[in-house]
Amino acid sequence: MGTELTRAVFNGVLGGGVYALMAVGLTLIFGVLDIINIAQGVMVILGAYLSYALSVHLHIDLFAGLLVTVPAMFVIGVAIQWAFIRPLRGSDRTSMSLLASYAVAIIIEGVLYLLFGANFVTLNASYVTHSVYLLGFYLPDIEIYGFVMAVVLVAAIYALLYRTRFGKSIRATMQDRTAAMLVGIDVNRVSALTYGIGVAVTAAGGMVFGASGIPFNPNSGYDLISRLLALIILAGLGSIGGALAAAVFMLTVESVVDIWQPTWAVLVFYAALVIVLLVKPTGLFGRQAARAQ
Amino acid sequence: MTVLLRTEGVSKAFGGVQALDGATIEVAQGSITGLIGPNGSGKTTLFNVITGYERPDSGAVYFGDRAITGYSPQRVFAAGIGRTFQLTRIFGRLTVLENMLIAAQHKSPGHQVRNPLARAGGAADRRRAMELLEFTGIAGHASALAGTLSYGQRKLLELAYVLVTDPAIVLLDEPAGGVNPTLINLIGDRITDLNANGTTFLIVEHNMEFVMGLCQHIAVLDYGTVVAAGPPDIVRNDPRVLDAYLGSATDDEQDE
Amino acid sequence: MNRVVILRACLVGAALAAAAIFPIAFTNQLVLTMGFFTLLYIVAAVAWNLFSGYTGYISLGHAVFFGSGAYVTGIVARDLHLGGAAEFALLPLALAVGALIAVPFGLIALRVRRHTFVVITIAIFFIFQLMAFDLKTTGGTAGLYSPFLPWGPVVFGQRFYYIVLALAVGTVAISWLIRGSRFGLQLRAIRDDEDRAASLGVRAMPVKLTAFVISGAITGLAGAIWFFYISQILPGSGFDPIFDLTVALMAFFGGLGTVSGPLLGALIIEPVQYYLNFQINNGYLSQIVLGALFLLVILFLPRGLVPTVGEKASSWRARRESRALDAGAISAGQVVREQASGPGPIAKGTAR
Numbered sequence: 001m002g003t004e005l006t007r008a009v010f011n012g013v014l015g016g017g018v019y020a021l022m023a024v025g026l027t028l029i030f031g032v033l034d035i036i037n038i039a040q041g042v043m044v045i046l047g048a049y050l051s052y053a054l055s056v057h058l059h060i061d062l063f064a065g066l067l068v069t070v071p072a073m074f075v076i077g078v079a080i081q082w083a084f085i086r087p088l089r090g091s092d093r094t095s096m097s098l099l100a101s102y103a104v105a106i107i108i109e110g111v112l113y114l115l116f117g118a119n120f121v122t123l124n125a126s127y128v129t130h131s132v133y134l135l136g137f138y139l140p141d142i143e144i145y146g147f148v149m150a151v152v153l154v155a156a157i158y159a160l161l162y163r164t165r166f167g168k169s170i171r172a173t174m175q176d177r178t179a180a181m182l183v184g185i186d187v188n189r190v191s192a193l194t195y196g197i198g199v200a201v202t203a204a205g206g207m208v209f210g211a212s213g214i215p216f217n218p219n220s221g222y223d224l225i226s227r228l229l230a231l232i233i234l235a236g237l238g239s240i241g242g243a244l245a246a247a248v249f250m251l252t253v254e255s256v257v258d259i260w261q262p263t264w265a266v267l268v269f270y271a272a273l274v275i276v277l278l279v280k281p282t283g284l285f286g287r288q289a290a291r292a293q
Numbered sequence: 294m295t296v297l298l299r300t301e302g303v304s305k306a307f308g309g310v311q312a313l314d315g316a317t318i319e320v321a322q323g324s325i326t327g328l329i330g331p332n333g334s335g336k337t338t339l340f341n342v343i344t345g346y347e348r349p350d351s352g353a354v355y356f357g358d359r360a361i362t363g364y365s366p367q368r369v370f371a372a373g374i375g376r377t378f379q380l381t382r383i384f385g386r387l388t389v390l391e392n393m394l395i396a397a398q399h400k401s402p403g404h405q406v407r408n409p410l411a412r413a414g415g416a417a418d419r420r421r422a423m424e425l426l427e428f429t430g431i432a433g434h435a436s437a438l439a440g441t442l443s444y445g446q447r448k449l450l451e452l453a454y455v456l457v458t459d460p461a462i463v464l465l466d467e468p469a470g471g472v473n474p475t476l477i478n479l480i481g482d483r484i485t486d487l488n489a490n491g492t493t494f495l496i497v498e499h500n501m502e503f504v505m506g507l508c509q510h511i512a513v514l515d516y517g518t519v520v521a522a523g524p525p526d527i528v529r530n531d532p533r534v535l536d537a538y539l540g541s542a543t544d545d546e547q548d549e
Numbered sequence: 550m551n552r553v554v555i556l557r558a559c560l561v562g563a564a565l566a567a568a569a570i571f572p573i574a575f576t577n578q579l580v581l582t583m584g585f586f587t588l589l590y591i592v593a594a595v596a597w598n599l600f601s602g603y604t605g606y607i608s609l610g611h612a613v614f615f616g617s618g619a620y621v622t623g624i625v626a627r628d629l630h631l632g633g634a635a636e637f638a639l640l641p642l643a644l645a646v647g648a649l650i651a652v653p654f655g656l657i658a659l660r661v662r663r664h665t666f667v668v669i670t671i672a673i674f675f676i677f678q679l680m681a682f683d684l685k686t687t688g689g690t691a692g693l694y695s696p697f698l699p700w701g702p703v704v705f706g707q708r709f710y711y712i713v714l715a716l717a718v719g720t721v722a723i724s725w726l727i728r729g730s731r732f733g734l735q736l737r738a739i740r741d742d743e744d745r746a747a748s749l750g751v752r753a754m755p756v757k758l759t760a761f762v763i764s765g766a767i768t769g770l771a772g773a774i775w776f777f778y779i780s781q782i783l784p785g786s787g788f789d790p791i792f793d794l795t796v797a798l799m800a801f802f803g804g805l806g807t808v809s810g811p812l813l814g815a816l817i818i819e820p821v822q823y824y825l826n827f828q829i830n831n832g833y834l835s836q837i838v839l840g841a842l843f844l845l846v847i848l849f850l851p852r853g854l855v856p857t858v859g860e861k862a863s864s865w866r867a868r869r870e871s872r873a874l875d876a877g878a879i880s881a882g883q884v885v886r887e888q889a890s891g892p893g894p895i896a897k898g899t900a901r
Contacts, residue, residue, distance in 0.1 A: 036668060084844055087848055088847065092805070092852075095605070095607040095667070096801075096847050098607065098664070099794070099843065102609070102843075103798075103839075103847070106836055106837075106840040107836075107837050107844075110836040113833040114837075222790055223675075229668045229671060229672065233668050233669075233672075264683070266679060267676065269672075270672045270675060271676075273672050274657055274673070345748075366744075367747055367749075370748055370749060385741055386737065386806075387734070387737055391734055395735070395738045398750050398751070454749075
């Protein structure tokens with residue numbers, strides 16, 4: 001029992017790291033562009049399929065493949081923002097950008113179906129099947145590698161935000177778009193690049209997600225996005241640190257509940273979301289009240 | 294003189310900024326009272342506290358004899374205190390007439406419960422709404438969407454719909470700000486007319502000519518405290534008032 | 550003025566007559582199916598719009614009502630061993646289920662706004678889909694079957710067509726009544742500035758919730774009829790995320806918050822989609838087409854068909870009027886409009 005619990009906590013923390021990476025991308029996009037990128041889930045799956053294609057057809061190692069897939073997803077993100085998000089104006093911008101990203105999601109999903117079919121696949125490599133023996137149980141190498149990579153990438157995003165001039169522009173835009181524009185920040189450029197960064201991390205997240213043993217198909221994006229949305233709302237929209245904490249916490253809780261109730265463990269996410277919002281509508285780490293429009 | 298509206302030592306801080314620091318003002322029944330002060334002196338915050346949009350940290354608000362501190366905006370409005378906003382809050386995608394009818398429902402609250410599918414606004418409400426639109430000079434736009442009005446016309450619309458319920462006092466937040474001179478005169482005339490019929494006004498305004506010409510009584514706010522109060526001529530020559538404006542001007546320079 | 554009213558009444562009458570004759574004129578099964586689904590989507594889009602369009606709270610969780618209406622009638626029909634047309638006695642139940650789910654759903658979700666509201670509706674949608682997968686009573690991944698209806702194919706198509714036609718007429722009538730009513734005015738005031746509306750005495754929560762309940766009840770009913778028609782339900786088809794997107798697309802395309810917009814949106818998009826499905830015969834490709842269509846609408850027709858056309862018509866009329874003014878017929882009422890300084894070029898006389 002004790003081992004089982006420790007194992008569940010370990011799994012939760014390791015998985016939480018990867019979810020944190022994906023959630024940070026989502027909350028960063030929200031903070032800067034004031035939109036919820038519904039397409040984030042299916043982009044993770046797209047990232048996973050890119051890794052899949054590289055490893056199956058070109059025999060490129062999963063981690064090495066990231067050198068291709070991360071920049072590729074960045075470009076895709078910038079292009080999507082430029083084509084479909086940037087032109088939106090007016091009082092309904094919020095709901096329209098949401099629907100636009102939803103539309104992007106179902107297009108990507110459709111394309112993935114056409115290219116890869118509906119069959120479930122997994123990513124394979126030596127470290128996917130190999131495990132290390134630690135504290136009385138086996139941990140798959142990929143989960144450890146994935147966690148380490150997630151930590152490194154999240155740290156890199158933090159460094160970008162707090163140590164660079166560009167990061168300063170991002171943070172300024174998150175706080176007040178108009179003011180940022182007034183002090184000479186090119187808000188359009190910041191928006192495009194932020195969207196690109198937020199989407200690029202999904203390539204890494206998708207690779208680890210696809211290699212972590214759960215088979216995926218083009219439809220898996222929905223389950224993923226609903227969890228990610230639950231996480232960032234739980235954390236409080238736009239709160240990056242909150243997204244990290246919420247990801248690790250919720251994944252741990254889910255994997256612990258999974259010991260007793262495998263069927264309903266997923267429900268933990270949504271139940272927690274509903275309860276938290278009943279008590280505190282701004283989320284756990286949300287600063288601003290639900291803004292008047 | 295009867296005091297209609299009174300705040301007593303109202304304080305309110307946002308984070309480390311003390312927006313209001315024991316602000317005490319009195320508005321006499323039947324008066325047009327001006328509330329002036331440099332930018333950031335707490336005028337709008339005081340409006341927000343009076344009308345229930347902010348809860349004061351300490352102090353009290355009285356409407357007649359009734360303590361209305363911490364009332365919701367809805368209860369404040371129902372009690373008879375109307376209010377307009379600096380950047381006007383009208384319903385842009387409703388027509389001008391529909392804007393008026395939204396404000397009219399306070400008068401017949403029972404009606405909306407009994408028959409939700411009744412046509413919006415009874416004949417009496419519509420007649421009254423049109424009268425007020427005539428009065429403010431925008432009746433010609435009654436069926437236009439409010440979002441298509443010019444800035445000055447929006448101010449007039451907001452004033453008109455606040456008047457629907459015949460409030461005892463109306464708080465105007467910069468009624469002349471950003472409005473062209475012709476409309477400023479129209480707005481000033483309407484305020485005078487209404488005042489002659491018994492409506493009390495409390496006005497925040499930066500346009501000194503407008504304030505001095507209209508108000509019988511003026512209170513000056515600086516750093517959240519009332520530093521001077523009295524008739525326009527007295528206030529105009531009060532050294533503390535000059536100090537408040539000039540002092541803050543130098544502060545501004547230091548900020549930059 | 551009177552001419553407009555008469556013209557409008559004639560138009561509605563003609564449309565109703567055409568809709569009534571349609572299944573007699575076209576007894577081809579494929580055409581009847583298309584007619585059924587078009588009307589069903591009219592019901593769903595108009596019902597969605599009378600909450601989301603009027604209040605501005607974009608719900609992406611209406612499939613909850615649709616799926617629950619279908620599942621609950623399916624479960625009850627199975628457990629009571631209802632056979633054949635007796636299942637139609639359960640339609641009031643579907644209505645009640647939609648309404649009853651809308652109350653707690655609304656009480657939770659309507660406390661938050663904008664993005665958070667949308668996400669909550671999505672989250673609650675997934676809770677329901679999960680239940681459909683994992684509860685014993687729903688049949689899990691095997692789904693449920695509705696009782697067999699011993700009707701010939703043409704009679705089957707015609708009867709269902711008229712049932713859903715009646716529902717569509719009723720839904721549009723409700724939407725129209727609400728739009729012009731005090732209640733509808735309150736909903737639209739909430740859309741523009743909820744806090745200000747509340748300060749003027751609109752009791753926002755009960756008003757929003759009422760619209761949500763009406764919308765949910767109608768959607769639940771539509772779900773049950775859909776289930777009887779296609780006779781099988783699966784977790785992914787009853788609780789389908791594409792459903793909400795389709796319905797929202799129809800409302801956006803036609804004109805959010807108008808009465809006729811969602812109707813026209815469904816009337817145009819559903820047959821097009823049906824035709825594409827039939828031509829391409831590839832669900833994935835038609836999914837891509839749907840998404841692309843949506844993006845095009847958002848980018849090039851952001852305010853929807855009805856408001857845009859209405860605006861064009863009124864600016865054309867204004868031009869004609871000003872020409873008449875130039876000719877010397879100046880009347881006091883026709884003050885030349887001041888140019889808009891508002892947020893975006895919202896035109897006069899947006900259609901209702």
